[in-house]
Amino acid sequence: METSTQIGQIIGNYRITERISGGSFGSVYRAEHIHLKRRIVAIKLLHTHLESSTEQKYFTQEAHFLAQLEHPHILPLLDFGFSESQPYLITRYAPGGSLRYLLRQQKQLLPLTQALSLLQQIGQALQYAHDQQIIHRDLKPENILFNERKEALLADFGIAIMLSTVNSKHIADISGTPAYMAPEQFQSVISKQSDQYALACIAYELLTGHVPFTAPGIFALGFQHLTATPVPLREHNQQIPPATETAILQALAKQRADRYPNISAFLAALCEPFVQSTIRQSTAIHLPITGTIEHSFQGRQTARETKQQWIDEGKNFLEVKRYEEALAAFEQAIALDPHDAVAFNGKGDAFYLLQRYEEALAAFEQAMAFDSDNTYAYASKGDALRNLQRYEEALNAYEQAIALNPTSDYVFNGKGLALRNLQRYEEALDAYDKALALDPDAAIVYANKGVALECLQRHEEALINYNQAITLDPTYAIAYINKGDILSNFQRYEEALVAYNQAIALDPNDPAAYTGKGLALEQLQRTKRL
Known part of the structure; x- marks a missing residue:
């Protein structure tokens, strides 16, 4: 297919600006929204034409299913459609390039902690997909991308099965990439264990710099996967713990039944020896953490902690405002149990308190995926x-x-805040009143209600609510600032000055209090001159 002619083409609401890559499935392009210039996406134009309505229907059904995959390490499908009869997929743009690009740029092996962290991210995404009964079928470094935070995003989920569903003649072309294909894939058998084998091939490559098998052609390579024993990893890299080598070799077993029962079990075995080895060697424990290269817990000597101990430790760190350490603790809990909603809630809380709201959102959505009745996750998502x-x-x-x-x-307080931001002030007041009916001593709700009343120009009522907030919580600095603003509007500058001074005494770093105080002093001086 000619690709240069695609530059400038408009697909949906997006204009193609450059070609990123191409492969057996299609070509990937960078594109920008024709109206929202800062909205950048990736568009994959598939190398096929679906002429019949039946083919397009099947493709649409598969795309709808894949669009429901929501995981922090899966590249999200934003939209899809047909350019004439050529199907396309629109995904989030991943500016960090691919794992293949990273490996080509590296002059030496990745640090072990970074490699294990990366494998954890990919593995968690795979396990989540498998739980939704979706098999990737073509896991390879080219399909692992990185976002702006250098976190892994697994791409091209389900394209193989989508195309094979609608167009049987493509099956031979899309069964996988030979260097990472499980033995059974060469015999046209696909399973979740095939993805595990491919992940083990990537693990082998990350830790040694070599793929498990090489051969001059697909048939010779297939024979290697089906019959040959890979070179033990430690012959390439002596730094690999023996048990990590054992874990990868088990995941590379020729028979599916000899591999791990699922991806989570493989990940646990993969990282277990590293965790134990590090605990023995150092009082600073360095563990593979999802989304980071390395976190440390200084000065601690302990046996391996359970999932609940990591969760409890994360909560303790949150209470003392040590948010990075809290995040690391919750990540350890997730490494032990990638389906624990409580641990993902804690991870979301840590990200939220670090003001990393996109990451917090992803964590709360993951908690909801594992516990659909998780009220806290829904509220925190809000x-x-x-x-x-x-x-x-x-x-x-x-x-x-x-x-x-x-x-x-x-x-209800959160609902009120959202409604207030939408300028639906009367509805916000109703939400705040429902919150106060449930907890009449909630100072923050009185303060928020006061803001909504101000927006409705009901200043006297707003002042009453600010005073009530202060009565319930005399240390509530923002309530004093809001009270000062109301009093200034009433030209009661002496009282406003008192409120601002109280706010400054409680929070000397809030510029709003100083601004209000300055304006009040200015008005008092002007009044005296008059």
């Missing part, structure tokens, strides 16, 4: 969306949380 200024989506998340638990004043 908080993250609100901070991302996605107010309609935030409102929907709060509504879902209320449907699960209509007795939470916190959720």
Whole structure:
């Protein structure tokens, strides 16, 4: 296919600006929204034409299914369609390039912690997909991309099965990439264990710099996968712990039944010896952490902790505002149990308190995926969306949380904030009143209600609510600032000055208090001159 002619082509609401890559399935292009210039996506034009309505129907059904895959390490499918009869997929743009590009740029092997962290991210995405009964079928470094935070995103999920579903003549071309194909794939058998084998091939390559097998052609390579024993990893790299080598070799077993029962079990075996080895060797424990290269827990000597101990430790770190360490602890819990909603909630809390709202959102959505009745995750998702200024989506998340638990004043307060941001002030007041009916002593709700009343020009009522917030919580600095603003509007500058001074005493770093105080002093001086 000629690709240069695609530059400038408009597909949907996007204009293609450059070609990124090409492969057996299609060509990938960078594109920008024709109106929202800062919205950049990737468009994959597939190398096939689906002429019949039946073919297009099957493709659409598969795309709908894949669009429901929501995981922090799966490249999300944003849209799809047909350019004439040529199907296309629109995904989030991954500016960090591919794992293949990273490996080509590296002059030496990745540090072991970085390699294991990367494998954890990919493996968690695979396990999630397998839980949804989706097999990748073509896992390879080219299909592992990186976002702007250098976190792994597994791409091209399901394209193989989508095309084989709608067009049988493509099956031979899309069964996989030979260097990473399981023995059974060469015999036209696909399973979840095939993805595990491919992940083990990538692990072998990351830790040694070599793929398990090489041969001059696909048939010779297939024979290697079916019959040959790979060179032990430690012959390439003596730094690999023996048990890590054993884990990878088991995942490379010729028979599917001899591999691990699932990806999670493989990940646990893969990282277990590294964790144990590090604990023995150092008082600073360095563990593979999803989304980072390395985190450390200084000065600790301990036996291996359980999942619950990591969760409890994460919560303790949150309480003392050590958010990075909290994040690392929750990541350890997730490494031990990649399906624990509580651990993902904790991870989301840590990201949220670090003001990394996109990552917090992904963590809360993961918690919801593992516990669909998780009220806390829905409410927290609303908080993250609100901070991302996605107010309609935030409102929907709060509504879902209320449907699960209509007795939470916190959720009604969040709903009120989303409604206020949407300038639906009367509805916001109703939400705040419902929150106060559930907890009449919630100072923050009175303060938020006061803001909504101000927006409705009901200043006297707003002042009453600010005073109530201060009565309930005399240390609430923002309530004093809001009270000072109201008093200044009433030209009661002496009282406003007192409120601002109280706010400064409670929080000397809030510029709003100093601004209000300065304006009040200026007005007092002007009044005296008059």
